[in-house]
Amino acid sequence: DVKVTQSSRYLVKRTGEKVFLECVQDMDHENMFWYRQDPGLGLRLIYFSYDVKMKEKGDIPEGYSVSREKKERFSLILESASTNQTSMYLCASNSYSLYNEQFFGPGTRLTVL
Amino acid sequence: KNQVEQSPQSLIILEGKNCTLQCNYTVSPFSNLRWYKQDTGRGPVSLTIMTFSENTKSNGRYTATLDADTKQSSLHITASQLSDSASYICVVSDEYGGATNKLIFGTGTLLAVQP
Numbered sequence A: 001d002v003k004v005t006q007s008s009r010y011l012v013k014r015t016g017e018k019v020f021l022e023c024v025q026d027m028d029h030e031n032m033f034w035y036r037q038d039p040g041l042g043l044r045l046i047y048f049s050y051d052v053k054m055k056e057k058g059d060i061p062e063g064y065s066v067s068r069e070k071k072e073r074f075s076l077i078l079e080s081a082s083t084n085q086t087s088m089y090l091c092a093s094n095s096y097s098l099y100n101e102q103f104f105g106p107g108t109r110l111t112v113l
Numbered sequence B: 001k002n003q004v005e006q007s008p009q010s011l012i013i014l015e016g017k018n019c020t021l022q023c024n025y026t027v028s029p030f031s032n033l034r035w036y037k038q039d040t041g042r043g044p045v046s047l048t049i050m051t052f053s054e055n056t057k058s059n060g061r062y063t064a065t066l067d068a069d070t071k072q073s074s075l076h077i078t079a080s081q082l083s084d085s086a087s088y089i090c091v092v093s094d095e096y097g098g099a100t101n102k103l104i105f106g107t108g109t110l111l112a113v114q115p
Helices: none
Strands: A004-006 A011-014 A019-025 A031-038 A042-049 A065-070 A073-078 A087-094 A107-111 B006-009 B009-012 B019-025 B032-038 B045-051 B058-059 B062-067 B072-077 B088-093 B104-107 B110-115
Touching: A004 A087, A011 A019, A019 A031, A019 A087, A019 A107, A031 A073, A042 A065, A042 B104, A065 B032, A073 A087, B006 B088, B006 B104, B009 B019, B019 B032, B019 B088, B032 B062, B032 B072, B045 B058, B045 B062, B045 B072, B072 B088
Parallel strands: A011 A107, B009 B110
Antiparallel strands: A004 A019, A019 A073, A031 A042, A031 A087, A065 A073, A087 A107, B006 B019, B019 B072, B032 B045, B032 B088, B058 B062, B062 B072, B088 B104, B088 B110
């Protein structure tokens, strides 16, 4: 079974703090993704990566950066957390395939006070 | 603009009853459509995937249908159980195994099954 894990289920940070969200997948997938999920808005793509050290902006990259130093690990960084970044953050991964199905991690509920 | 719209927004049914969730999309080109189930506080898990040539796909008590002409899909849940309480998300892909893997997400239908 594909397994995507995220470093924290719940996280509480203060405004202005630097926040790291970690994601690890164990299926040797080329592609990894970071989404945020807010009520009434669905999942929105923040960044994705299709190879080590490669990254592409998604629909809402402002205020975020990412790092992919190893194939299995994709990190989301909030350089200076703000209250409007309070959200559920979901990591996903997949490989190039006919259906390009994405497999999701359990999510990190981030609260910025 | 590529969009996926789901209805209803929320639904309450009694255990053992059937229900149908709707998804309309305006995505072009169309590659495939999937339904995901997301339990509260968890990540989405895939239920079914259909390409334009498939008009029905089942996974246990879940049956998805697709009408590529009218750009509509439905998810039918038979003999509902308390564990079916979750958000159901319709997702459409406009790429055929492409590098960017662009997915367009609906906002989901929140289903509550009551005893």
